[in-house]
Amino acid sequence: MAVGTYLDSGKSVYLHGENHLRQVAETFDSPAQALVSFERFHGDTMRPGPAPMTDTERAAAKAPTSLGTPTAEPEPPAPGPEIVPAYAAYAGDHDTILDAHGDWEKSRTWSHDTTHAIHESQTLRIEQVHEAHPHETAWTVAAYETPVSDRMWHLTATGATPAPVLQTLLHHLAEGDRWDTAVGAAVDEKSVTAATKPLTDAGWKHTVDGRWIRSTSPAEEAGVQFDAFTAQKPNSTLATWTVWAGPSLNHPTWTLTASPHTPSSLLADLAENVAHGTGTARPTPLRTSTARASAPRHQPPLQQRPGIRLPAPADRR
Structure with a gap:
């Protein structure tokens, strides 16, 4: 089992299976949602880092893409989430x-x-x-x-x-x-x-x-x-x-x-x-792209909502 996020779409997925049987079991809108769900079922054995490559993936990485074309060097895996004390x-x-x-x-x-x-x-x-x-x-x-x-x-x-x-x-x-x-x-x-x-x-x-x-x-x-x-x-x-x-x-x-x-x-x-x-740990924010560099530097702050006390039943302290 593995959980991860696609950098191109930003979608987080929950994967299970190996080789040609590997499939997406669930999708999430944010990495935080994916990690919370994944930790709930696999917290005891959960570890950071990329999912191990399957046999098929390893073979495909070693094979040349075409005759006369050198095999491209695989990109280094993205760093996994930093594990910190619960507090x-x-x-x-x-x-x-x-x-x-x-x-x-x-x-x-x-x-x-x-x-x-x-x-x-x-x-x-x-x-x-x-x-x-x-x-x-x-x-x-x-x-x-x-x-x-x-x-x-x-x-x-x-x-x-x-x-x-x-x-x-x-x-x-x-x-x-x-x-x-x-x-x-x-x-x-x-x-x-x-x-x-x-x-x-x-x-x-x-x-x-x-x-x-x-x-x-x-x-x-x-x-x-x-x-x-x-x-x-x-x-x-x-x-x-x-x-x-x-x-x-x-x-x-x-x-x-x-x-x-x-x-x-x-x-x-x-x-x-x-x-x-x-x-x-808190995810490290992605570097701002040039397409978004023109966004205003100062956004108006969100209005803070005061805490609302839980209504107690009648005659309860």
Whole structure:
């Protein structure tokens, strides 16, 4: 299996088979969509670089095109996508990440700038703001014990959150028996230890600074922070958990925040992903052609849309 993009048309394709049986299984409008779909099925064995040549292709490359004509030297393969830690990966197209999960009933607002998704269990809800600013809330997840009960926990993620992190989040939510938790369950030392164990096992630096318990990557490019003070105040508007990556915690590239009763199993999955997961770096833009050199240098900025809070059911906190 292989995934790639044709330079002439810009179309991305998913290929499978060998020799004369090789065929296109699926096409995509962008490399990001192709990579997200391909990684979903082949993430464990996925590697960058060109697809190996088939026997027929190797034979054709060696054969002269005509009598007396020297064989042309094959062009060097285009460089594959750069593989980076999951926390530094490209955000990609967030819309395709949610669309890939069919166990959510999705609907867009009248303005088409926000999608609301309800899990088939009726106890999980997602609000996704399309084209959100990288530092503003793009995802809000809320969980309820029953379809008509109070909210148990919620989390948010900004617009620059990498695709691998969001994929881990949605895959975990799809397994309903793993995110359930009792309303009012206390956040104790055991749950904090369970949530951060993948970071400890990966050798991340662990520090305690008053109310803050922090785990930071060896390169100090990412981290997880736990606020022991807000953990004891369920109605606080401050985040109990903060997952971040970027220059520093105070100036992150992206953040994911969670409320006190967010399941430790979900937090542990996210910690495992940022500690050991990988993804692809932002694609290098193609060199501008001479035909497009006359385009204006300064385009009017897109209007930033403010984040829209997920509407809570009646009588829910």
